[in-house]
Amino acid sequence: MSKAKQYNPRSLYFPERITGTMDGIFDYPLTIVEAPMGYGKTTAVREHLNQAGVNLLWLRVYDGSTSSFWNGFAQLFRELDDDRTQSLLCLGFPEDVISAQEALKLIGDIELPGPAILVIDDYHMIDSPAVNSFIELLVENEIDNLHIVLSTRYTTIQKLAELKLKGYLHHISKETLELVPQEIAGYYHACGIKLKSSEADQLYALTEGWISALYLLMLEYIAEGRYTSAKNIYTLMEKAIYDPLSDEIKEFVITMCIFENFTHEQAVHMWGTEDTGMLLDGITNKNAFVNYDDRLKTYHMHKIFTGFLQGELEKKDIRFKQDLNQKAARWHLKNGDYFDAIHYFYECGNFDNILTTLEDGRLTFSYEKEDYLMKYMEECPREVKARHPFGFLKYALYLFSYNELALFGKACEEFSSMIETDSSLNDGLKRRLIGEYELLISFTAYNDLPKMSQHHRKAFELLTGPGVLLNTRSVWTFGSTSVLYLYYRESGRLKEHVRELEEALIYYTPLTNGQGGGADYVMEAERQFFSGDFVNAEILGHKSVYQAQSKMQPGTVICAMFVQIRLALFKGDFSDMLDILQKMRVDIISGRQYMLIHTVDMCEGYIYSLLNQTDKIPQWIATGSISSSRLMFPAFGTFNIVFGRTLLINGEYLKLIGSADYFISIASVFPNLLGQIYTHIYLAAARRQIFAEDDAISNLEQALAIAMPDRVYMPFVENCDYIEPLLIRLAGEGHYREDIARILTLYETYRQSKEQIIREYFTEEKPWLTDREIEIARLAAEGYTNAEIGKQLYISANTVKMALKSIYAKLSINSRSLLQQYLNDLDR
Structure with missing residues (x-):
């Protein structure tokens, strides 16, 4: 192995074999890029699509929360169609057929400016059958100009064989991303190192073409003029990446490793000095394991590097970790990420601030967070709960929402006892707390109107205005038709x-x-x-x-x-x-x-x-x-x-x-x-x-x-x-x-x-529509508005409206989706 004059270990190298495979993304509704951590999935997809100059919608998944996934998914379309983005957010993740059809309609109605590639990176993090089903539905409906790419360590989609058979799926496996000896030589040459064929063969035997190991071995060679046969990726990382860093940068990356990704402002908040930007520039320019996403304006540390750094964090003393989690909690609180704030407050044992966050009243309840919140509050000392009665009452409301009625009753009893024994409460605050409590416990007598009303009257007498605990936008009828x-x-x-x-x-x-x-x-x-x-x-x-x-x-x-x-x-x-x-x-x-x-x-x-x-x-x-x-x-x-x-x-x-x-x-x-x-x-x-x-x-x-x-x-x-x-x-x-x-x-x-x-x-024969009615019906089913249909057919929007009313009555339907179903049957 001979040295060239100049090294550039951050050079990217993609052999024609890989780029040719990536071209298939544009030919299929769905592409799955499946390989373990460190195989360069994300980089290969991102660079290929950036060079292609396509409209790129990129979503990185950080946890298994379907609500977080859906929030990120919907936000991808904000610049294209803010109104439908808001509708998708209000719809929430579509866990049933009716909601999924509405989501499909909203997405299908978004006007894409040419072919668009929607990439879901680290898709394995969500690991949800419901999300898999929605992706399958999205793919099978073949929305015009929309191609989906899933970058994942593994896939749990059940219909892979069926999707392949139907021509919907392009599947790229880890074997495609493994470099063969000739390609290893090409990669090293692009970085300024010339390999003999025997050296390339040795590197292949050692790494099996795994790009992360090849990169780390290259860094070690650049630093020491030789490479070792160390197979442990963390050992390689320590020698090639971590040890050469200054003490200041080591401390900085350890500080930031508690986040999946972070912004420049977040890094400044956590580090606390004005030279943060210089530190970030230095790291991203020299380290392929820390990247900056210019589109999302966020930094992302590779999971291999994060895993190593979290091991280093564990070696720190407890005070350091508490301060770190406290800063992280404050950041999330400042940015309205209330549950994340609660999580970090718990990590540093700050139960007072957990209840203060609950008192804020802006935390939206989520079944996905139920177990965590109950765990945190179970460990919360009684004296802390007594210092934050509104926060504790809000927690009781969450228990009722979670249908944890036994725990709800226990929390209500505990709250009542705290109010009775707390001599520090002034009369006004005590009346307000009891009023909110009466309103909340009225639901323990649900459906018994006289008993519920007794609590309502007491709350009305005690409160000077509307209560603050109940979500007034909730559905009072619970979805009942009566x-x-x-x-x-x-x-x-x-x-x-x-x-x-x-x-x-x-x-x-x-x-x-x-x-x-x-x-x-x-x-x-x-x-x-x-x-x-x-x-x-x-x-x-x-x-x-x-x-x-x-x-x-x-x-x-x-x-x-x-x-x-x-x-x-x-x-x-x-x-x-x-x-x-x-x-x-x-x-x-x-x-x-x-x-x-x-x-x-x-x-x-x-x-x-x-x-x-x-x-x-x-x-x-x-x-x-x-x-x-x-x-x-x-x-x-x-x-x-x-x-x-x-x-x-x-x-x-x-x-x-x-x-x-x-x-x-x-x-x-x-x-x-x-x-x-x-x-x-x-x-x-x-x-x-x-x-x-x-x-x-x-x-x-x-x-x-x-x-x-x-x-x-x-x-x-x-x-x-x-x-x-x-x-x-x-x-x-x-x-x-x-x-x-x-x-x-x-x-x-x-x-x-x-x-x-x-x-x-309702007759045995299909209803008869005139040619003009069929013309109007087809345009309506394709999503055109009454005004747009009228403009195409040279008739007024009101004429279109009356025609559709007649069509709906003839067909005994009341929606455009059912109209499309009728037209599909008509075409058979």
Whole structure:
């Protein structure tokens, strides 16, 4: 091995074999570059794409948090389309089919300026089946001009073979990135060192073409004029990288190794002197293991180097490490990264600052952080909690959000004890704390309105204005399609329950900046609807929509509109039903209220189940996939109402009977009587179908016993297509004669309306569209706005709007995605 006159160990070298393979990135929707740490994956991809001059979207993954991943993923599109970026952020990571389809639509609508490469670096860090599924969906939908590259140490994507077979995947393995002897000689020559072929063979035998080991051996050779056969990468790194550094730079890189990446400002904060920039320049210019990303304005230390430095950090005394973590916590706190701040405060044992951060109130709750937060607070000394009562109360709220009810109760008891025994609290602060506490513990009596209201009144008396603990943007209805479902708990008292809700909201709504606004009107509208008083139900339905909208309560608005949809069904006005459903969906999407997209689906699915249109019920409902939805537990019973009817019309009687105990158990937790009524009706219908009529009669009697004291007729009317003979038999035996007569009278009108809709809109043959309607439909399905369609076809936007309304009515659909599905079927 002979020395050349000048060395440049930071020279990059990519043989034609590697560059040729990298060219395949532009030919496939997905490329996976898979190799262990230190094989130069990131560098090879970055340099190749930079030289190609493409639009590059680069995301580096630092941990296994899906929410952090999604935040970074969505932010990639900010410069291209800030509005849709905000929508993606509000949507959150799409863990279910409905959310994923909405994410696909948002991404597909972003206008890319030519081919764009989206690189997800260190993809193995996320290690999430849900993220894998989303990437697969993104790839299979082949968004125009978008190519995805995953740089990863290993891949857990299950569909690799299938993606390859379909021509979606270009897979680059570590063997591609290993340099053969001839290429090792070329690499060293580019850095100023000429190798004999025998020396190249020896280096290959020692390193197996691993670029990191080759680089470290080169540095050692440059420094000492020879290379050793040390195989331990950390030993090589210590000799070739770390030992030559000055003491100041050693201390600096040890300081920064606690971060996955960092900015210049962050380094100044941690190091504390003005010469930080010079230190960074010196390191990045001479060390290939520390790089600066000009696009992201961040520094990144290679994981091999970070791992070595963290070993050096462990040798430092405890005071040094505490100061380091304290500085890191302060940095994250300053920049609004509250949970990261809490983590570093914990690392240095500063529980006071953990609770101070919680008191700030801007920490958003995340299931991914649940275990960490509970661990930190479990170790927190009681006297520290007593010094920060608001922070501890906020922690109790997180426990309730995590559904850790036992720990929530324990925390509430501990908080109450601390307030009672703390003589240092002044009267004003003590009143405020007890007021917040009363508001929080009202949820321990959830669904029992008088008991909840007792706490609300106490909070109202103690607080001078709205409370600060509750998130007023949360969905008050929990995703339920019905307010009545949530608070109807005692047979014979439905009217009183409506009054109790009205009285409770007098105190609760002002305390929470509007939460629950209009819900009392919705519940009364539902009560009137279920009793068959459709005139008053319609009046109250309109009133409740306006009331809920004025208080910015989208969940309550959906419940009110669902009443209007059911009224339209009773009148046989299918076009009006579709209009309301369409408006409901548009309002939720445009308002970025993505927590409610499954609620809209349930409204739609229930209506189609009543019309016996199994193929139009959303798939996640038809398969009972509630766990993939964004519904919260109190709304689960409303899902079961829709799912139960779906099982019934699909003829899955045994499955329905087998699921009934679960349905009843869900509807008995608080309890929710409406869920129990529907379940007993479904059981009666299913058992009649399998000729167990006596059992069916028994179930129907149970439903009537709960419902008739409150004249809740409509659940029976909606299912009379299955239970009418049972009702007639019961009336003939002298049971509930007047009530059943009313049910059967309502059913006659309902049946005629339903048959009319089915006859007009649901025929065996596909609906016929005119050529102009098909033209408009195709443009609409491709995502053009009404104005853009009108401009292309030389007609007004209003004409397009009316044409689409006619198309939707003909096809019995209410969205452009379903329109695309119809056109796909038409083209087959």
